[in-house]
Amino acid sequence: MPYRVMKESLNAVIDSLSDGLLVTDGLGNIILYNQKAEALLGIKGKDALGHQVQEHIKNEEMVRLIRKTLSMNVPYHTEEICLIDFDSTRLRIHVNPVRDGTGLLIGSVTLLHDVAQISAIDKVRSNFLSMVSHQLKSPLSSTLLQTSILIDGIAGALNEKQRDLLQKIKAKTKGMTNLVNDILDVCYIEEGGYLTQIEPVYLPEILERSVDVMQPQIQDKNISLRISIEDSLPLINGNKSSMEAMFINLISNAIKYTPSGGQIAMEVLKKGQDILIKVSDTGIGIESKDIPHIYDKFYRVRSEMTKNISGTGLGLSIVKGAVEVHHGSIYVESEVGKGTTFTVLLPVG
Amino acid sequence: MSGKNILLVDDDADFVEAVKLILESKSYDVMVACNGREGLKKVETEDPGLIILDVMMPEMDGYEVCAKLKADPKYRHIPILLLTGVGEAIPTSKYTKEMGMRIEADDYVPKPIEPIELVDRVENLFRISMSKNP
Numbered sequence: 001m002p003y004r005v006m007k008e009s010l011n012a013v014i015d016s017l018s019d020g021l022l023v024t025d026g027l028g029n030i031i032l033y034n035q036k037a038e039a040l041l042g043i044k045g046k047d048a049l050g051h052q053v054q055e056h057i058k059n060e061e062m063v064r065l066i067r068k069t070l071s072m073n074v075p076y077h078t079e080e081i082c083l084i085d086f087d088s089t090r091l092r093i094h095v096n097p098v099r100d101g102t103g104l105l106i107g108s109v110t111l112l113h114d115v116a117q118i119s120a121i122d123k124v125r126s127n128f129l130s131m132v133s134h135q136l137k138s139p140l141s142s143t144l145l146q147t148s149i150l151i152d153g154i155a156g157a158l159n160e161k162q163r164d165l166l167q168k169i170k171a172k173t174k175g176m177t178n179l180v181n182d183i184l185d186v187c188y189i190e191e192g193g194y195l196t197q198i199e200p201v202y203l204p205e206i207l208e209r210s211v212d213v214m215q216p217q218i219q220d221k222n223i224s225l226r227i228s229i230e231d232s233l234p235l236i237n238g239n240k241s242s243m244e245a246m247f248i249n250l251i252s253n254a255i256k257y258t259p260s261g262g263q264i265a266m267e268v269l270k271k272g273q274d275i276l277i278k279v280s281d282t283g284i285g286i287e288s289k290d291i292p293h294i295y296d297k298f299y300r301v302r303s304e305m306t307k308n309i310s311g312t313g314l315g316l317s318i319v320k321g322a323v324e325v326h327h328g329s330i331y332v333e334s335e336v337g338k339g340t341t342f343t344v345l346l347p348v349g
Numbered sequence: 350m351s352g353k354n355i356l357l358v359d360d361d362a363d364f365v366e367a368v369k370l371i372l373e374s375k376s377y378d379v380m381v382a383c384n385g386r387e388g389l390k391k392v393e394t395e396d397p398g399l400i401i402l403d404v405m406m407p408e409m410d411g412y413e414v415c416a417k418l419k420a421d422p423k424y425r426h427i428p429i430l431l432l433t434g435v436g437e438a439i440p441t442s443k444y445t446k447e448m449g450m451r452i453e454a455d456d457y458v459p460k461p462i463e464p465i466e467l468v469d470r471v472e473n474l475f476r477i478s479m480s481k482n483p
Binding site for chain 1: 374
């Protein structure tokens with residue numbers, strides 16, 4: 001087949017994609033893109049060809065990811081995925097390095113996927129879920145209080161059996177309350193509620209507030225908490241509520257899975273272009289077979305040691321969600337019987 | 350100062366009934382308002398010694414009522430206990446928790462709350478108030 005015909009067929013093929021496609025060379029010059037990319041990015045015709053990415057792509061996040069992929073120190077196979085809001089469209093972008101036959105990095109390829117369609121359906125489902133959860137909060141709150149009143153004898157003396165049953169009711173009601181709150185946190189992150197409240201955030205302040213909230217639980221288990229925060233940490237452009245949810249859930253997990261008298265250490269420091277947050281505990285640790293699943297919604301480790309630990313199974317999915325909306329990353333190291341360390345990296349600015 | 354006389358402002362009837370039970374068992378007198386507007390009116394007519402305000406109420410939320418009261422020299426001295434939602438990401442009112450803290454409520458207590466905790470906070474606020482206004 002003559003080259004020209006092949007090239008035209010190829011163009012026809014990429015213009016038929018329902019996703020946007022954009023290719024750069026190793027220096028960040030745009031060398032190819034399809035019609036969908038033109039439409040999504042607001043580029044006029046082939047104007048952008050031969051130009052640097054930042055000249056024609058008006059989204060800093062996307063440019064940053066392309067630049068990152070083109071930098072020499074990316075792993076051989078890597079993929080940057082990110083949700084960006086561009087004008088009134090929400091796009092999921094995938095950026096991969098392009099390598100030649102010898103493995104040399106020669107460019108980048110970006111796929112732009114419009115998630116609006118899916119989002120609409122998810123939004124309705126998500127909205128309903130948060131509406132229902134909100135409706136459940138008040139009745140659960142009153143029920144918990146009424147049960148506490150009965151248990152404390154304020155409405156009259158109780159016999160042993162009555163108190164026992166009421167304690168069980170109270171425990172279950174508390175469990176439901178936690179579940180409702182966690183569901184609301186998940187919805188908040190997935191619905192993009194955080195997008196309406198992005199501002200400069202000083203992480204140490206959020207950390208301290210979260211520690212305050214968790215104090216009763218820390219003291220109940222006689223756990224010693226050590227916090228080390230670097231001076232003059234830069235601000236992060238982000239969402240306070242989801243950062244708080246992230247800290248609270250990390251600390252909550254550390255407390256739950258650490259026996260009484262154990263230790264938790266938290267560090268916040270600057271590392272390169274990121275802020276690094278570390279939460280370590282001297283807890284029971286996570287078995288390697290469970291590690292791939294710990295961020296799954298409702299996943300709970302089922303073992304002799306964890307059978308008395310209550311929880312919704314949503315904590316780490318909330319943490320991961322919060323980290324991801326800030327374009328950060330999270331990883332875990334753990335040794336059974338010794339403890340677990342979660343490390344979060346959040347890009348600054 | 351009007352002694353052990355508490356105004357409870359909350360739109361949740363069950364919660365109100367429960368809190369009343371708890372506080373009355375400790376010999377407090379409890380008056381109730383079911384929304385912000387009614388609450389402000391009752392502050393004027395009943396002269397409470399302490400006000401417990403729920404944050405989540407329709408029309409005028411707890412932060413707004415608190416801000417109005419603290420801005421008024423006639424009522425600024427009355428201790429206010431704000432019942433807030435804690436540990437959940439969804440902002441529960443158009444005021445944020447930070448603004449609430451800057452609005453100078455005298456204490457914050459998360460819902461749900463244990464009866465003992467509530468009584469402790471109330472007694473504490475009365476104690477502080479008495480020492481400030483003997």
